[in-house]
Amino acid sequence: xxxxxxxxxxxxxxxxxxxxxxxxxxxxxxxxxxxxxxxxxxxxxxxxxxxxxxxxxxxxxxxxxxxxxxxxxxxxxxxxxxxxxxxxxxxxxxxxxxxxxxxxxxxxxxxxxxxxxxxxxxxxxxxxxxxxxxxxxxxxxxxxxxxxxxxxxxxxxxxxxxxxxxxxxxxxxxxxxxxxxxxxxxxxxxxxxxxxxxxxxxxxxxxxxxxxxxxxxxxxxxxxxxxxxxxxxxxxxxxxxxxxxxxxxxxxxxxxxxxxxxxxxxxxxxxxxxxxxxxxxxxxxxxxxxxxxxxxxxxxxxxxxxxxxxxxxxxxxxxxxxxxxxxxxxxxxxxxxxxxxxxxxxxxxxxxxxxxxxxxxxxxxxxxxxxxxxxxxxxxxxxxxxxxxxxxxxxxxxxxxx
Amino acid sequence: xxxxxxxxxxxxxxxxxxxxxxxxxxxxxxxxxxxxxxxxxxxxxxxxxxxxxxxxxxxxxxxxxxxxxxxxxxxx
Numbered sequence: 001x002x003x004x005x006x007x008x009x010x011x012x013x014x015x016x017x018x019x020x021x022x023x024x025x026x027x028x029x030x031x032x033x034x035x036x037x038x039x040x041x042x043x044x045x046x047x048x049x050x051x052x053x054x055x056x057x058x059x060x061x062x063x064x065x066x067x068x069x070x071x072x073x074x075x076x077x078x079x080x081x082x083x084x085x086x087x088x089x090x091x092x093x094x095x096x097x098x099x100x101x102x103x104x105x106x107x108x109x110x111x112x113x114x115x116x117x118x119x120x121x122x123x124x125x126x127x128x129x130x131x132x133x134x135x136x137x138x139x140x141x142x143x144x145x146x147x148x149x150x151x152x153x154x155x156x157x158x159x160x161x162x163x164x165x166x167x168x169x170x171x172x173x174x175x176x177x178x179x180x181x182x183x184x185x186x187x188x189x190x191x192x193x194x195x196x197x198x199x200x201x202x203x204x205x206x207x208x209x210x211x212x213x214x215x216x217x218x219x220x221x222x223x224x225x226x227x228x229x230x231x232x233x234x235x236x237x238x239x240x241x242x243x244x245x246x247x248x249x250x251x252x253x254x255x256x257x258x259x260x261x262x263x264x265x266x267x268x269x270x271x272x273x274x275x276x277x278x279x280x281x282x283x284x285x286x287x288x289x290x291x292x293x294x295x296x297x298x299x300x301x302x303x304x305x306x307x308x309x310x311x312x313x314x315x316x317x318x319x320x321x322x323x324x325x326x327x328x329x330x331x332x333x334x335x336x337x338x339x340x341x342x343x344x345x346x347x348x349x350x351x352x353x354x355x356x357x358x359x360x361x362x363x364x365x366x367x368x369x370x371x372x373x374x375x376x377x378x379x380x381x382x383x384x385x386x387x388x389x390x391x392x393x394x395x396x397x398x399x400x401x402x
Numbered sequence: 403x404x405x406x407x408x409x410x411x412x413x414x415x416x417x418x419x420x421x422x423x424x425x426x427x428x429x430x431x432x433x434x435x436x437x438x439x440x441x442x443x444x445x446x447x448x449x450x451x452x453x454x455x456x457x458x459x460x461x462x463x464x465x466x467x468x469x470x471x472x473x474x475x476x477x478x
Contacts (some may be wrong), residue, residue: 013403046446080454105442116467134416134418135417135418136416136418138419146468146478154439162458163463163464164459164461164462164463164464166464166467167464167466167467167478168467168468168469168475169466169467169468169469169478171468171469172466186469189469189473190475193469195434245456264459267417268459269460270421271452271455273427274421274424274448274450274452275448275449276448277428278427278428278431278448279445281428281431281432281441281445282431282441282442282445285431285436285438285441286438289438349465376408397432
């Protein structure tokens with residue numbers, strides 16, 4: 001029997017078929033360390049997974065990119081889920097990734113939750129231990145990396161708000177194995193310098209990057225520190241153990257600086273407001289006293305003998321005027337009355353009768369002659385007519401019967 | 403002497419304490435029944451407090467210091 005000879009293509013196709021029909025290889029999860037990771041222009045990702053002894057090449061096609069939600073970097077421990085297939089052209093088999101997750105993330109979360117629970121039970125998050133952040137500080141301690149956005153942001157914001165605040169930076173390692181020890185040392189060193197407030201933190205990063213801030217020794221150092229500490233780790237959404245135990249949590253380093261450092265301009269404004277207010281109040285008091293004094297002066301004026309005298313004089317003058325007035329009124333009234341009487345008298349005057357042809361006779365005693373028995377012959381009489389007086393002597397007087 | 407002591411005491415206070423003292427002083431000034439003499443005393447006190455407060459803002463721009471391994475500081 002002749003030995004069967006296959007072409008390269010044939011054999012590769014054969015092997016490929018074997019892979020395709022193997023249920024294990026069609027849905028497999030492989031754990032390993034990432035190396036030779038290349039993000040290709042076409043959005044495919046090529047990398048190699050390795051462990052201590054062995055390597056396997058992997059590819060994640062652009063179409064599966066939704067299965068990866070972090071940036072893969074060299075040295076990361078990951079779990080790749082996908083299928084293993086043969087690349088016929090090269091006669092190589094590869095792991096075709098559909099989802100990639102980070103190995104150990106779950107463990108870290110468990111550690112985080114466990115430590116959080118433990119410290120919470122020990123009362124380390126209790127609000128009663130939180131120290132108030134002083135409002136007006138002179139020195140600000142910062143425990144963070146000397147390079148990176150965090151310290152730059154803190155310096156920028158501090159200088160803008162109050163350039164007179166002294167920042168003292170403890171250049172700490174903020175990620176990696178020795179980070180927690182470095183952060184603890186920084187907290188203790190700055191505490192020795194008696195800074196007014198401390199910001200402990202770093203910029204954003206992955207859970208592992210921020211891990212130092214989830215370690216117990218860091219939590220303990222923050223808790224023990226006599227200087228109030230503001231935690232400022234990562235972004236708004238990152239919450240670390242340090243945030244729970246700190247006296248105040250800032251969502252970012254920038255926000256930490258804003259919480260720690262007062263605005264000096266605003267304080268100056270406040271001071272000048274106070275000054276104006278005090279001046280205003282003092283002036284008001286002065287005016288008040290002045291007005292009271294004026295008022296009292298007036299009152300004293302009313303009570304003075306001079307005023308009394310003036311008032312009496314006034315009264316006298318008024319009375320005088322009244323008296324004169326009423327006197328004149330009376331006089332006028334009487335005059336009027338007189339006039340009336342004159343008119344009336346005029347109407348009754350006997351002299352008018354003379355005008356009408358009558359006359360009036362009187363004896364020498366001025367008595368009217370009206371009775372023949374009361375006259376004697378030889379007596380003189382005066383007779384008044386309309387235009388004069390006639391003197392006559394009585395010759396005869398006799399009674400006439402009517 | 404006693405005033406000097408009081409002055410020293412003020413110097414030791416924080417800006418916060420001084421500001422609250424100024425606020426108290428203003429409240430005193432606002433009181434209806436304060437005498438003119440007292441109002442001058444309060445005003446003077448308030449102005450002195452503000453002066454201390456101004457002095458407390460040590461208005462010298464600071465350079466960032468960096469703490470080295472030996473616990474000494476250098477300019478950043």
